[in-house]
Amino acid sequence: MKKIIFILFSLLTLNQVNAQGKKTEKATFGMGCFWCTEAIFQRLKGVTSVKSGYEGGALSNPTYEEVCTGATGHAEVLEINYNPQVITYEELLEVFWKSHDPTTLNRQGADTGTQYRSVIFYHNATQKALAEKYKAELNNTNAFGKKVVTAIEQAKPFYVAENYHQDYYLKNGSEPYCRLVILPKMQKLEKVFKDKLKN
Template sequence: MKLMFTQALVSISLLSCALRESPQKNMSNDLMANSLTGSSTTSRKIDTATLGTGCFWCTEAVFQQLKGVLKVTSGYSGGAEVNPTYKEVSTGTTGHAEVIQIVFDPAEISFDDLLEVFWQTHDPTTLNRQGNDVGPQYRSVIFFHDAEQKAKAEKYKKALNESGAWDKPVVTEISPYTAFYKAEDYHQDYYNNNGSQPYCYYVIRPKLEKFQKVFKSKLR
């Protein structure tokens, strides 16, 4: 597998991802994260990836643009609390990370491709931090769904550290997937619904523009 890393893409850090919590609590686990309904997808073989790169608003907007990605859902993984809210996760005490769960067609895009995008669109050398977003909920993390995903994630991480792509060690957590809790509705499709807001305009938009240049051949 060829690595395409010439330099780290450090997050543009003008604002924080944090915002006032909606009063409505998310009460259900995303039990359908591993399947899609509809005649256009029923014949497809699909797979799932769960990744955290800091604020899920940025991550969601990036992966939504890739060919072969069928669904992107923002949510929480890695903690013990069941059905956590954004307000609870934002305290940094629940053990959860902000993540996206990606349902993808491996015939169109591979897990290797997703890992390449993952590591090139955030800074995996900062522990529990991305820009102004600080806390364990913003950690760089891969929650692997099977032994193959684990092996590939560990192989890429080792190769990156050996390549010297960054001047600091990659600290991305690689842990087994246990559960995913869908974030509140106002977090879903955030950039597309709130593109004129300051965080979207000054932080997410430049990240997307850089991503689109680097991964032009993989876009829809």
């Protein structure tokens, strides 16, 4: 009897884990400095977590200093976990493309180098197809007045950035960089995506 109860409990626990696993999906975007972009996705309804990190390079476990040289091949990226029942991948793509300049190669504002490139790392065929379709539409309609150069690549190993990079805007919002560079992005987010923001 105890054995049967244990098996039933184990199956119930497994079902709960599976159900929880299906609730969230992963998206990975590179769109310049992750200090600037992390705060944007943290504000969106349906986003359960955002981690700043590095992806797309050849070196394992790179440090911030190594990535900043541009020699490792990594991009500064965000790994976003989200609930597709609340926010779709297409909606995340919309925020991605409207929150940075996807027409500048290896550059965002004053930040230059391959580590600041505009890139989507897709995790499955559906994400790849949606990203490619969206990019093609932007270019076909000349939405930005220039060609979108965002790279669309299969996900590679993601390395979480050092702790002081995580929740950067939340922890350092009063610093000059945050007020001059990040705050305007947050204000734009409030105007353009007000209905998608957490209270």
